[in-house]
Structures are given as structure tokens and as C-alpha cells.
Amino acid sequence: MKDFTKSSAITSFDLDHRVKVNLFRRTAIGTNGISETKNETNDTKETIALSLIRENPAITQKEIKEKMGISLVTVKRLMAKLQKSGRIQRKGSSRSGTWQVEEPKD
Structure with a gap:
């Protein structure tokens, strides 16, 4: 069972001062307490x-x-x-x- 409780911002883009895009990466914490983030x-x-x-x-x-x-x-x-x-x-x-x-x- 995974607990998706943490999110961390990877980067932010400001497009033409009208649209701001934030990219987030979810960190899954497994039952063994080890981070299961794909970007490790x-x-x-x-x-x-x-x-x-x-x-x-x-x-x-x-x-x-x-x-x-x-x-x-x-x-x-x-x-x-x-x-x-x-x-x-x-x-x-x-x-x-x-x-x-x-x-x-x-």
C-alpha cells in the first residue's frame, strides 16, 4: 500500500506573464518506509x-x-x-x- 502524502515542486514556468505552470512530483511512501519516487x-x-x-x-x-x-x-x-x-x-x-x-x- 502506498501513501501519496508528499508532493514537491520540480519547476515552474511563467508563459507570457499570463499563464504560470507548476510541475509537481508525487512521492509515494511504501509500507516499508522507503521512498518510491521514480526520479530517485x-x-x-x-x-x-x-x-x-x-x-x-x-x-x-x-x-x-x-x-x-x-x-x-x-x-x-x-x-x-x-x-x-x-x-x-x-x-x-x-x-x-x-x-x-x-x-x-x-
Whole structure:
């Protein structure tokens, strides 16, 4: 269940001093408390996905989809990007394995 309680103005246009147009973006807050705004940055999605994996290394992509409120295709794309960049790694089989978050080496 989503609660559409927040709106934030994105931009405002003044057309010929007769018409003013305000564009708003609705922010949906899911039951898990995570913002489900479509305009989130990839970094925000990555951070949320990484925290979900840290909480539960055996989490499935379907569970990530449900908790983040994004499509499964987006989750698959995000996970592939995180794997390619070396931030996560899959241990074990694709069915019964777990995710491992690779912490950055400073």
C-alpha cells in the first residue's frame, strides 16, 4: 500500500506573464518506509539495495523488487551493475546462494 502524502515542486514556468505552470512530483511512501519516487538517482537505489543485502544476504531479487517498489527488470539491471563494479558478489548457486557486499578498500 502506498501513501501519496508528499508532493514537491520540480519547476515552474511563467508563459507570457499570463499563464504560470507548476510541475509537481508525487512521492509515494511504501509500507516499508522507503521512498518510491521514480526520479530517485541510481546512487540512492544502489545504497538501498546494498543495505537490503547487508540485512539479508540470502535476499532474492524479487524481495528487493517488493521492498524497493521498483520493477524486476530494474532490480536485475541494478544488480548486474553492482556486480560489474565489484560492489557485490554472488556466493554459491544462483538458486540457493547468498550475496556478499564488497566493502571499499580505503
